[in-house]
Amino acid sequence: MVMILKERVIENRIMGDPIQMLYKMVISGQAAQTATPGQFVHLQVADSNEPLLRRPLSIAGIDKNTEEVTIYYKVIGKGTELLTRIKENEYISVLGPLGTGFTVPDSGELLLVAGGIGIFPLLSLIQAVDKEKVKLKLLWGGENKQFIESAGLIDIEKMGVNLDMSTLDGSLGTKGLVTDLLESYLGDNTDTIAKPKDNGKQNLRVATCGPKGMLQAVTKICLGHNVPVEVSLEERMACGIGACLGCVCTVKDLEGNLKRKRVCKEGPVMDGKEVVWDE
């Protein structure tokens, strides 16, 4: 159930290297009860008209017992800057959980491909997947070592995820793009990949989040290998609940007709195959 509530912020702190401007916020409240991986919350960051709109942030962690959701955010403008000013035990207006999240597989292999802060929504998926039944692998590309460490590398390693990294400057993992990692991974793992006529036997799936260009490249690579891929999209949002049509993404249906889907409602997670990337 979607709700709008004043929820208590129980943690709000900068993570790692201050230059990265990455923050972790834990919010106590009912949003945790029904949240699923890949959904987001729409937060009111100001009690004035500046900025006017709420800010969408992915749910990165869900704890139904303690009723807590965790979000991670990077400061990029006025809205996220105001978020950093919220003190522990202050209240914030939370609209959510919103949107349609990732498919959580219960068998086979799940490959996560993250670009930069695109790791955040994938964290909730890592948390939700039954690691006994599903083989989990994460490919993560970032600017440099400082970024990846600040964005929570140690915590991710603690979650027991098999992880390959790339950085633009080579300061951690392979030097290059995460799509390079993906190419070689899919090349090396042709056995788990479904063949064209292999319906129902597809035991490798990809879930990805990152900059739009990366998502497009990841989708292309995956579809080239006939691997199903779910992409978590971002778009400027106003209402966050499907009412304003501000956040659409274009999709092509089976008959080749163009349609719009709302990133906030039918998304943010979409089937990579149907997304029209260059409109």
Add this chain to the structure above:
Amino acid sequence: MVMILKERVIENRIMGDPIQMLYKMVISGQAAQTATPGQFVHLQVADSNEPLLRRPLSIAGIDKNTEEVTIYYKVIGKGTELLTRIKENEYISVLGPLGTGFTVPDSGELLLVAGGIGIFPLLSLIQAVDKEKVKLKLLWGGENKQFIESAGLIDIEKMGVNLDMSTLDGSLGTKGLVTDLLESYLGDNTDTIAKPKDNGKQNLRVATCGPKGMLQAVTKICLGHNVPVEVSLEERMACGIGACLGCVCTVKDLEGNLKRKRVCKEGPVMDGKEVVWDE
């Protein structure tokens, strides 16, 4: 010299009965150096566009040694509410000292007439007057006892000011309006009042601040008794320095011509005699 500076707030606290919403703020900085009684500072209360404009507040205390100015304010809207949130040692943008203040007499008698929070600008005058040379008397009218006590009664008594009070509900001083106090005071003190042809012998002056209706009444009474009166006016302000013509007051010159004066520049203190009250 008028300046615009980021000045440090060294005190900002509520005074007395919380219901009165009266605050005292002490700002450390250069505005104190040149400030004179009756001038004001123009404070930036928000770092956003809400509210858009600065807020004018009278300088109630000037300490040139410690370089501190004191202001007192009542919370009435968004701007003054934001002022209360400023913490000690935070900085605030101060434009000032601005405007033309009170005449500070060096002999004779000065009668101060304050309505409600109109006491605040008069405090700087009380502070400035040489009480050895000038006989000082304050008539102060307020809503009730709680208001007058919260607005700093004890401090004023400490300054050794001869004080008569009135309240609307009679909970302190005389029951009624401050103009009643004024009427009877002037009636009882006809000896210090200059006679029509008595040029140069006027040894009683009045300085007043309060709601517009009260200022008008005080002026009428004073002029009726031939006592010169200076009124401290309020008007909505934008620039605060005479550039926008937003804050004018109408005056009549000796030939009876109507003219505009800027409350922020030629005022806020004006000669009561020339103010056109009902335009």
Add this chain to the structure above:
Amino acid sequence: MSKVSMAIQMSGLSLRNPIITSSGTYGFGEEYSPFCSPSLLGGITVKGITPLPRLGNPVPRLAETPAGLLNSVGLENPGLEGFIRSYLPKLVELDTSVIVNISGFSIEDYAHLASAFQNDSGIAALEVNISCPNIKHGGMAFGTHPESAQEVIAIVRKNTDLPIIAKLSPNVTDIVEMARAVERGGADIISLINTLLGMSIDVKSQKPILANKMGGLSGPAVRPIAVRMVYQVYEAVDIPIVGMGGISTWQDAVEFMLAGASAVSIGTANFINPIAPVDILTGLENYCQQRGYGSVQEIVGLAHQR
């Protein structure tokens, strides 16, 4: 204290209370139901419908400005048939007055759209959005030309027996002239304002933020312009007014009613506070009660006295 009567009668349109939600900001009535029961509202206005389905404009469709929002949705909608098939049945089940907003690109479009909605369609009124370009006449918006506006309303009048709300564009030199034109055309009610044409440019990319370059400005920033127009129109026409443009608090709603609006419509504010309409209704009712009005209708136009 005695109860205030909140019902509003506007030439043919009776509303439970004066709080409506605005076209394009409230989807098709479902999206906000979890937060704000439609049965609490005076009415809801649905997204603008055109004869054929429209994909609307590419993204980005949104840009924030100081106290304002630019949008260039471009009238994305399922088209008349799609609307009647997929949305209307659920809408008419809602316990509120449903207002259908129609948009056309020619006089014929409006005639066609209007004829699809009648008194027995289960809806309360038709709102006619005349801010669209008239593609047969050089793309000039109907709503910026008194004769075209009058013509659109007249053709709608001919084709439906529902109450007609003519929604005015603020992008005009003389709003009064436009209001008089739609009154002549046969409008029962006037609503205003639609969005103001605006633009925002990104200094990094050096390009307009909106894919469509220009968009419609809404939100608190436009309120003083909207209030002024309601005030002017109130003095010029004899039909009631639905006021909108930047209403986000009950004070704003009162401001519009004092200016002359019989009802008010909430748009952009829903995005920030999904229960804004109810908050505003509560505040409006308290205001009337505290000042001893027996009916909310008593405050309409009070700012014109003296």
Add this chain to the structure above:
Amino acid sequence: MSKVSMAIQMSGLSLRNPIITSSGTYGFGEEYSPFCSPSLLGGITVKGITPLPRLGNPVPRLAETPAGLLNSVGLENPGLEGFIRSYLPKLVELDTSVIVNISGFSIEDYAHLASAFQNDSGIAALEVNISCPNIKHGGMAFGTHPESAQEVIAIVRKNTDLPIIAKLSPNVTDIVEMARAVERGGADIISLINTLLGMSIDVKSQKPILANKMGGLSGPAVRPIAVRMVYQVYEAVDIPIVGMGGISTWQDAVEFMLAGASAVSIGTANFINPIAPVDILTGLENYCQQRGYGSVQEIVGLAHQR
């Protein structure tokens, strides 16, 4: 890093840099001198001058709105003679380009005002405010009627050899039509926008806040409308543009220049930050430097590419 050339050439008007201050917000140049040396500015524009002195409107003249300011000063000014006697001598001593803003209520007013200022008056240009009502023709503002606007500019053209800046009103259906009209009339430069007509009502007193009821809206709230108009006018005319309306940061100034303004003017922002023009200038220069422009003129109109 090499220095950016900040000078701007606009048909007959050469400015040290593109930052001007706006009429009515900067007094007669003296008030802000303690904070902001005129020698740092491209130019300053003085309060609108009319043939006779004017007391202007009663107070309240100001009302705040979300990210905006309503004013109804009502053209208070010392009149042409008073201005020339009491203010002009000091103004021409300032080390900056002085632009005199003139306002009239008839064609004759403009002719009279224009003839008082010539190339040898020590000022840099005349800005013609055409937003005033034409009292001989039913009070319709010159600036809302293309023929009247053209006529005003043409008569000013006849009466002065100074560069003429035609200042457009945004309260029009078609800003492009107005821009073309003043270009035809002989304007050398176009400035826009003047204020948008607005109103604010006090829910306590139930009356308009401004004594004059309506006033002009300025400040950040109007910026998207102003940017859109600059963008449109840039595509329609061949003369340069001075952009204004809600500029308070260097990013805002860049936005206007990308939209097509050769220079920008700062109004309401001065009230909040008396050194806003210098802050903006510094930011603008840095922007150009970091992006490797040799001259600030290179960014003018860039948002129109593709």
